[in-house]
Amino acid sequence: MNAGPNARAWLVGSALAFAAGAVLFPLAGPAPLDYGALLARREPEWSILVQLRVSRTLLGLFAGGALSLAGSLFQAMLREALATPYTLGVSSGASLGAVIVIAMGGHTFLGVPAIWSGALAGAAAVLFLVVGSAARQGQMSAFGLLLTGIATNSVCSAAILLIHGFASMAQSFSIARWLLGSVDAIGYGALVPFVALVALISAWVLRQARHWNLLAVGEDWASARGARVSRLMLGGYAAGSVLAASTVALTGPIGFVGLIVPHVARSRVGADHRVLMPCSFLMGGVLLAGCDALGRSILAPAEVPAGAIMALVGGPYLVWLVRQRG
Amino acid sequence: MTALLSVAQVSWRAGAASILEGVSFEAGHGELIALMGRNGAGKSTLMSIVAGLRPASGGSVLVDGRSLDDWSPAERARTVCHLPQAVRADLPFAAWQLVLMGRYPHANSWFESETDRAAVETAMRRTDCEAFRDRRASTLSGGERQRVLLAACLAQEPRLLLLDEPSTFLDIDQQLHCFSLLREETQRGATCIAVTHDLNLALTFCTRLIVLAEHTVALDCTSAEALASPEWLGLFSSRLHLNAGPSGGPWVSFT
Numbered sequence: 001m002n003a004g005p006n007a008r009a010w011l012v013g014s015a016l017a018f019a020a021g022a023v024l025f026p027l028a029g030p031a032p033l034d035y036g037a038l039l040a041r042r043e044p045e046w047s048i049l050v051q052l053r054v055s056r057t058l059l060g061l062f063a064g065g066a067l068s069l070a071g072s073l074f075q076a077m078l079r080e081a082l083a084t085p086y087t088l089g090v091s092s093g094a095s096l097g098a099v100i101v102i103a104m105g106g107h108t109f110l111g112v113p114a115i116w117s118g119a120l121a122g123a124a125a126v127l128f129l130v131v132g133s134a135a136r137q138g139q140m141s142a143f144g145l146l147l148t149g150i151a152t153n154s155v156c157s158a159a160i161l162l163i164h165g166f167a168s169m170a171q172s173f174s175i176a177r178w179l180l181g182s183v184d185a186i187g188y189g190a191l192v193p194f195v196a197l198v199a200l201i202s203a204w205v206l207r208q209a210r211h212w213n214l215l216a217v218g219e220d221w222a223s224a225r226g227a228r229v230s231r232l233m234l235g236g237y238a239a240g241s242v243l244a245a246s247t248v249a250l251t252g253p254i255g256f257v258g259l260i261v262p263h264v265a266r267s268r269v270g271a272d273h274r275v276l277m278p279c280s281f282l283m284g285g286v287l288l289a290g291c292d293a294l295g296r297s298i299l300a301p302a303e304v305p306a307g308a309i310m311a312l313v314g315g316p317y318l319v320w321l322v323r324q325r326g
Numbered sequence: 327m328t329a330l331l332s333v334a335q336v337s338w339r340a341g342a343a344s345i346l347e348g349v350s351f352e353a354g355h356g357e358l359i360a361l362m363g364r365n366g367a368g369k370s371t372l373m374s375i376v377a378g379l380r381p382a383s384g385g386s387v388l389v390d391g392r393s394l395d396d397w398s399p400a401e402r403a404r405t406v407c408h409l410p411q412a413v414r415a416d417l418p419f420a421a422w423q424l425v426l427m428g429r430y431p432h433a434n435s436w437f438e439s440e441t442d443r444a445a446v447e448t449a450m451r452r453t454d455c456e457a458f459r460d461r462r463a464s465t466l467s468g469g470e471r472q473r474v475l476l477a478a479c480l481a482q483e484p485r486l487l488l489l490d491e492p493s494t495f496l497d498i499d500q501q502l503h504c505f506s507l508l509r510e511e512t513q514r515g516a517t518c519i520a521v522t523h524d525l526n527l528a529l530t531f532c533t534r535l536i537v538l539a540e541h542t543v544a545l546d547c548t549s550a551e552a553l554a555s556p557e558w559l560g561l562f563s564s565r566l567h568l569n570a571g572p573s574g575g576p577w578v579s580f581t
Contacts, residue, residue: 207436209436213419213423213430214427214430216417216419217414217419218413218414220374220379220408220410221413221427224406226399226400226402226431270418270419270420271417271418271419272419
């Protein structure tokens, strides 16, 4: 579809915002940075900027992008504006894995923080469970995925409550803190593989953009126009799950971005996924990294988790948006 | 010359219930076939099996003498199009974007060419959709949306058109226009099978009638044969009569 001038403006605009965010957000934070010291690469300013703020901003940008892209992918495949990694159970699987690890007091596993391994394992378990049960019937149907996701959600939340109840005071506090969802300082050793993974999967998802257009109309519609529907649904579900799980592993469950960003983007740039998906990724990244920058500045030196800021700002905005339409 | 479409002993079971049994027919180039039958006769099921959207429980479907299973989905989509009975009403796409999707199997790259865009404009002009080409499908009326879907099928430039109730929601003038379009397509050599409940439309425009009843093909004859011996009307209702209309055309009336 030939992108209209409107779509092109949104693409360029969100790309510029993404780039500007990468440059400007690291400057925000509890300790004011002296620009002269930064230019001279003097310590500790230089280390604060590069080791703490830049890596954290990049994490926010790519985590927000990955969650938004996964959201718009699931929404296209299931033709359901409420489909997100959360409603499909992937994120709650990851959360349960992480919470189990916190409750067991694990610290590192195979060199990575144990929480990450727990989250990835949890998401993988849900992925196999859902795909396994859907694939046994010979096809991946939107309805089956959504229903399995909802069931998974209830089971995981119940299990988390149970573990929370048995945990000690300190563990219970860290579980509650983790469940809020936040973008924290991260080493480059973990950031680089995360960014590479997100970039790789996002590239595959974007390559299939026309197929997501077809699936957004219907499975038969897509099949009659040359799409291999079962294979696409399987690939899309796996790609969205890996995007969501690797993000949840690093940030905790930040739910809102995957719902609100694709929704706003769709109402602004239209439904062509060739424009919608890149815009969702870029805008989602800016939103999450922006919420994090805001959260570490407004109550400095205390930090408000990015997930909380996102919910505080995004919730009312979404309600307002819905009321405007209605 | 092999028939474009050859359906042999196709069956379809949903659980224990048998919907279609031993359905066989062939369709040649230039035929405009009305597929009819009462509610639940399996018309839509047969259409989606022939379109390759679901595998038959038994039997075979050959297009150009080749089993449908041997066609890649993209290759099949360049030859066969399927107009669904309905798509969801709240589609976020603009009308022209839906029509453009008919070009996806033809366009190899991520973007469409001038040829593709021209095919979209032609299809929308033929189906009278230009007035609402930029509107979102969710804001269109049922009949307008139906015309957009038909345009999407025409833009696909298929040789075999499978249309599941193409004239639903259409006003009478648009129903006639729709069947005239189908006749144009068949005069260019395409083959067209349309599900319809309108006996007069079928007898006026179609070259051949296929009626499904009792899970299988109960009637398969040319329109001329159908006009000559109208006992088959009993397959639909005992209250139908075939008359000659005032202008000489067929006219099914009811008591």
